[in-house]
Each structure stands twice: as C-alpha cells, then as structure tokens.
Amino acid sequence: MSGGMRLWWSTCPKCKKEFVVAWELRHAQYKLICPFCDHRYLPEQSAKIDERHTE
C-alpha cells in the first residue's frame, strides 16, 4: 500500500464468516456488525483477526 486505506479482516465469533473492516474500527469502542448474521461484537471478540499490513 502507498498511503491507502488500511484494512483488516474480522471473523465473526458467532457465524465464523469473515468480513473487511477499516482500520479506524480496529481499536475503537464501537461494536462491529457481522454482515452475514447481524451479530454485534467488539473487535477483540473476533474469532480471528487478520491485520497483516505492508508499510
């Protein structure tokens, strides 16, 4: 990436499907909303987090 939007992937703890999230929500105290099952949860409750990033 060259200064573009940083992304990460969250895996929903309920349905185990993953979706793409902007970095601004990685540590914000907002609950994510799973687009597949509508489950709401904090980022740290993700079943899996993929935040690999190239500077």
Added chain:
Amino acid sequence: MASSMKGTRMSEKKKTSRKAGGGRAPKSLATYLDQIRDDPAEFRTVSRTVNPMNFDVTGLLGVLNLRREYPTVQFNNPLDMHGKPSKFPIVANLWGTRERCAEMVGLKRSEAGVRLGTLLCERIDRKQKPVVIPGRAAPVQQNVLTGKKADLWMFPVVRHFEMDLGGVMLMGLIAKPPREDFYNITFVKVFPEAPQRAGLTVHTLHMSRILREWEARKERCRVAYVLGHHPAFWLGTLNNTPWGDNEYATCGGFLQEPVRLTPSVSWGKDFLVPADAEIVIEGEILPGERTVVNPFGDISTQYQAQQLGPVMVPKAVTYRDGAIYQDIFSGHREHMLLGSIPREGTIYNQLKHKMGNVTAVHMPYSGCARFTAYVSIKKTEEGQAKTAGLQALAHVPNLNAVVVVDDTVNVFNEEEVLWAVNFQVEPRRDITVIENMRPTSDPRAMGAARVIIDATRPTHIAFPTKLKVPQSAMDRVKLDEWLDPVKGGAR
C-alpha cells in the same frame, strides 16, 4: 392489490407525461421511461414479487450482465424493508449503455463515443437558473409523510452483494453549506439501520466539506435525499464543478430546461427540493454522531470496508403519485458509465483549454471507468504526454492511472491502447509514479500513488513505426464482389 395498482399506473404514467392542454411535461424519470419502455432491448419489466433484501434484484441484473445485456429493468412488485409489498416499483440499470446515455441527453446513438463526453462538458457551461413553484403544484409533494410515518423501511431498498451490511439506497444527497447559498448534489450511500435512522457514506470533497462545516458549528445539517429523477438530472451532478457552483443550475443545463424546485416541507423556502423528483426524504445529519456502515460492493468492484459514517434522521418523506424507487447496479456498467462519461468530458475540456491537442478521452471498464483514463493527443514534441497526464490527474481526483497515446490510437479500443503500452513505452523514462497524493477511500492497491504512462511514439529518437496496409488498397476493395460466394448461398 399492489400489482393491479401498478399495472394501471403504467398507462396512467403515459398520460401524465403530457400536461393538460397538450404541453410537454417537465422532465422526470417517468417522461424518460416513456421514451424507452416500448423497446425490449432497452426496457424490461418483472411482475413477479421480488425480495430486494434477498438479492432478487441484483440476481436478475447479474444474470443479464453475464449475458452482456443491459436493459433498464423495472421491478413492479418488490417487498419493502419490513417484508411487506411496497407501493414503489424499483427501476435499475438506467445508464447501462453509452448509447442509452447519449439518447438521454439528446444525442444520436452513433455519437456515444468521444462526442458524448464533450457534450456533457459543454452542458456544464450552459447552466439554467432553476424555477421555484409552490408545493401544491409540485408532483413530489403529492404525498407527504411526517413524524413516525416518515419511515425509511417503507422503501424497497436493495441489498446488492453478499457481504453488504444490508440494504443500501444509492441515489443523491442535496445539502447547502451554513454560510453560503448554493446547493451541492452528490451520490451518497444510505444504510437505513432503523425506520427513523440511517448511516451514510460520503466520498466527495465538496459534500464532505459541507458536513464538516455544519459539524464545526454543532448544528444539524439539513439534507434532501432524492430517490429518482430524470437520468440527465443525475448526469448533471457528477461533474467536478468548483466550490460554490449551484448544482441545480448545472443540472438544468444537462436537462436542457430549468430544474423545477419547490419549498421543502420541513424548512420551506430556506431549503428547496426538486419538484419533479420521484421521492424525496427530507432529513437532518446529526453533528458528531457516527454509526457503523459498510461493507458495500462499490465502484471498484471490491467491498468497501466496515467503517464509521454520519447519521441521518428523516423529518419527512414526500413522493409523487405512482412514484418509482430508483436504484443503481453498483460496480457494474450503469454505475461505471454514470460517472465516467462526465469525467471524460472534464478531462477533455481541461486538456483542450490547456494544451489544445487532445483528440479523445476514454475511461475503460477495465479500470471500472473511474480509475484509469486513456487520453489521445496529437503530439508535436516530447513531454506533452506527461503534461497531459498531470492535467488529467489534477482535475479528476479518483484517477489512478493515465495512459497517453497518439491520436492514431483509438482510445475506445483497449487492444490498440495496450499495443501502444507494449511497444512504445520505455519503463524507466515513460512511466512516472507520483507519490503522496490524496489517499483514496477505496481499497485500492495504489493507495495515494498515481501513475502516468507515456505510450506515445517517441519522436526524439529513431523508432519503429506500426505496419499498415495502404488505405488506397483497402478503399478499392468491394468485399461482395471480390470474395467468392460461399457454397450454399451464405457469405
């Protein structure tokens, strides 16, 4: 029953396209659909019940897309977000072909190439001052709902792609800055998270600035969200006009008649709304409040990431009798063409004024008709291609890459453009990377970098030239006479 009402509506709509007394009705979505509804290549209907939240709408459009068919489709019996039959049919895929876009603005189908972009550019300068009519004469206020009845879930909102957060409205938001008297109109995504509350995503510089200015004052930003108007109205909203441009006047130039406005139900003459729209949601954006929006499959044909967006609450919903809910098949042809044609015109116009030697501009589907521009110039000296590329990047902020070719290359034929890239580009000299531009909001690999590729034939060194059969030889060929008939009669 909804179906019989809508069946009747079609015939009534034809009548309403004419004013009593025989005059021409002001341009609206309905007057446009009347022009194409008898041509099955351009307009199809679906009368079975469809659930837009269960991908029925995009499922059908997706199948047509795979068949390379791009008619406008009207879904006469969709469900609303409550799961009940909606009173509003859905129309989608309005801008599905360049030829249809040409006809929308009064051109012939044969003028759908470079002329279409340049015409739209000319229309920017042919602004028409809007006219104001009273609410009682405004079709869009034939039906008015306020309070709890202003329900965002009453609409047949479409969920487009499998990872989308939910149903999303995809039409235009109108707003004014706090201290200036002009209207900005921008395509904005609206996520109705509850009947009386929606998240938004805003991507344009001017609308973002308007929202920031209201937020800095800690005041609610008044907005009107327009779900349906004549397609030429929307083409008028997509140009990179300067801050302060009253886009109602610009849209009038594209419609070739003044946009009719009427005082809003919520704020009267302080905020005017389009009188000939199908549906208007009058709402307020709350200062400092954010909600979760996205993912959404957008123009780059990738999902935009889940993020925070501002919050809009509705104050009133108004709609004309027999209103149609307009949607866009995001990330597909109509979405691409809707934005690319005005941008092609913008680039062409800038290069024409600054350099004078531009011959054509095209934003190809391979770049989602947003992120790559092919520009042809009549080059007279080295360096002009890079200058043209810089000008293009300066005037269309979302561009990732500009490929500049000679005027002998048809920019509408990608094979020809990529031939020039393959055989006329010396990478160390002809590819320029510009770093630390404004980061894009789309998840694109190039991020804040931009690229200019000079694929014009070098003139400062001895260089090969492209082969050609003499034109005079091809001109004297008459295929029907020269080719022997195929056995069985077919040629």
